[in-house]
Amino acid sequence: MENKTVRPIRKSEKGVPEPTLRRLPLYYRLLKQLREVGRSGVSCTMIGTELKLDATQVRKDIEMTGTVGRPKVGYDVNELICAIEKFLGWDISTEAFLVGAGSLGEALMGYPGFAECGLDIVAAFDVDPNKCHRVIHGKHVRHISKLPGLMRRMRVRFGIITVPASEAQQAADLLVEGGVLAIWNFAPAKIHVPDRVIVTNEDLYCSLAVLSQKMTRKLAESRSKGVSKS
Numbered sequence: 001m002e003n004k005t006v007r008p009i010r011k012s013e014k015g016v017p018e019p020t021l022r023r024l025p026l027y028y029r030l031l032k033q034l035r036e037v038g039r040s041g042v043s044c045t046m047i048g049t050e051l052k053l054d055a056t057q058v059r060k061d062i063e064m065t066g067t068v069g070r071p072k073v074g075y076d077v078n079e080l081i082c083a084i085e086k087f088l089g090w091d092i093s094t095e096a097f098l099v100g101a102g103s104l105g106e107a108l109m110g111y112p113g114f115a116e117c118g119l120d121i122v123a124a125f126d127v128d129p130n131k132c133h134r135v136i137h138g139k140h141v142r143h144i145s146k147l148p149g150l151m152r153r154m155r156v157r158f159g160i161i162t163v164p165a166s167e168a169q170q171a172a173d174l175l176v177e178g179g180v181l182a183i184w185n186f187a188p189a190k191i192h193v194p195d196r197v198i199v200t201n202e203d204l205y206c207s208l209a210v211l212s213q214k215m216t217r218k219l220a221e222s223r224s225k226g227v228s229k230s
């Protein structure tokens with residue numbers, strides 16, 4: 001893996017629908033599982049069946065990566081894994097700074113799965129003097145005041161926010177001062193950044209809302225079936 005902190009922007013990524021970008025990691029994970037069990041080829045139908053997705057949608061998503069399957073043969077598993085890695089920029093290492101070395105921050109720092117996606121959290125920052133100067137999962141925790149200068153010096157362009165919601169804007173401002181290009185925000189707060197900065201908000205409430213609503217509907221359905229039977 002090449003060690004660069006800034007991903008090159010690929011022309012083909014422009015205008016890729018977000019749902020496609022969200023499905024590609026699902027294909028990637030499945031393909032890796034298939035490779036582990038020794039499978040060398042795969043079709044859209046098989047991927048679609050495994051992931052409960054429409055095969056045509058799968059083909060369209062995969063086409064976005066520039067990979068075209070062979071009729072009646074499908075795709076070479078290894079080639080498709082490489083194509084998805086390259087398309088998502090996971091084939092190169094991206095260094096990241098994390099702000100807020102609390103429960104979630106520590107968990108993210110210790111998560112080995114990020115290496116697979118090329119994400120490398122190289123340092124964390126916190127305001128708590130008891131946390132500063134500690135080493136967590138091999139990463140140094142520094143005082144937040146050091147962030148902008150160090151970020152510029154190390155040319156780190158990716159920031160992760162895991163501070164309380166009330167502190168999220170301050171964390172974002174310091175990342176912007178350090179020249180951040182992309183922020184992964186786990187705090188349930190809207191942050192305001194210049195247009196050049198990309199932000200993804202990871203909001204558990206939204207996923208939970210989808211799950212709870214589906215569960216409520218299912219329960220209502222089974223209740224009404226029970227009523228109509230009796």
Ligand SMILES: NC(=O)c1ccc[n+]([C@@H]2O[C@H](COP(=O)([O-])OP(=O)(O)OC[C@H]3O[C@@H](n4cnc5c(N)ncnc54)[C@H](O)[C@@H]3O)[C@@H](O)[C@H]2O)c1
Pocket residue numbers: 099100101102103104105125126127128131144161162163164165167170171186187188204
């Ligand atoms: N813990 C979870 O499972 C979880 C899940 C989803 C989202 N979140 C969100 O992630 C954020 C962190 O949650 P947590 O449970 O890790 O909280 P936490 O209290 O354990 O950790 C927050 C850390 O941020 C530090 N901090 C506070 N203000 C700061 C500032 N201005 N600059 C730098 N560091 C600062 C604190 O000292 C602390 O170490 C919250 O916004 C929470 O809503 C948490």
